[in-house]
Amino acid sequence: LVAYYPRDTRENQRIIARSFLVNFDKNTAKIALEVARNESGFRSRAENFNSNSTWDKGCWQINDVHRLSDTVRLNCKKATEWAVKKVKRDKGFGAWVAYNVHVKGKYECYTFFNRN
Secondary structure, eight states, X not given: OOOOOOHHHHHHHHHXXXXXXXXXXXXXXXXXXHHHHHHHTTOTTOEEEOTTSOEEETTTTEXXXXXXXXXXXXXXXXXXXXXXXXXXXXXXXXXXXXIIIIITTSSTTOOOOOOO
């Protein structure tokens, strides 16, 4: 599941893969990796200023509207814990633009199998 990236981003890939494999099936973990790759290139310090004057930050590009501290958003492990909960709550990755634009439909037979 882990592609080649610089050392810190490889570690972030491992964090994401492990967290999603514990909570979901392998295909959902692949989707999570694709979403994070498209959102930030797995970079914990990625930041994007949006046209609506909000910021997306971290490997998951979590927007200000979620009212999480930068301590959470810029820490891949903490952000991934939040992302797992969000995917469970929403029953999918629809909250992420990268999913809707780049990933959706790429994995035809996925299910959001919740292991907990």
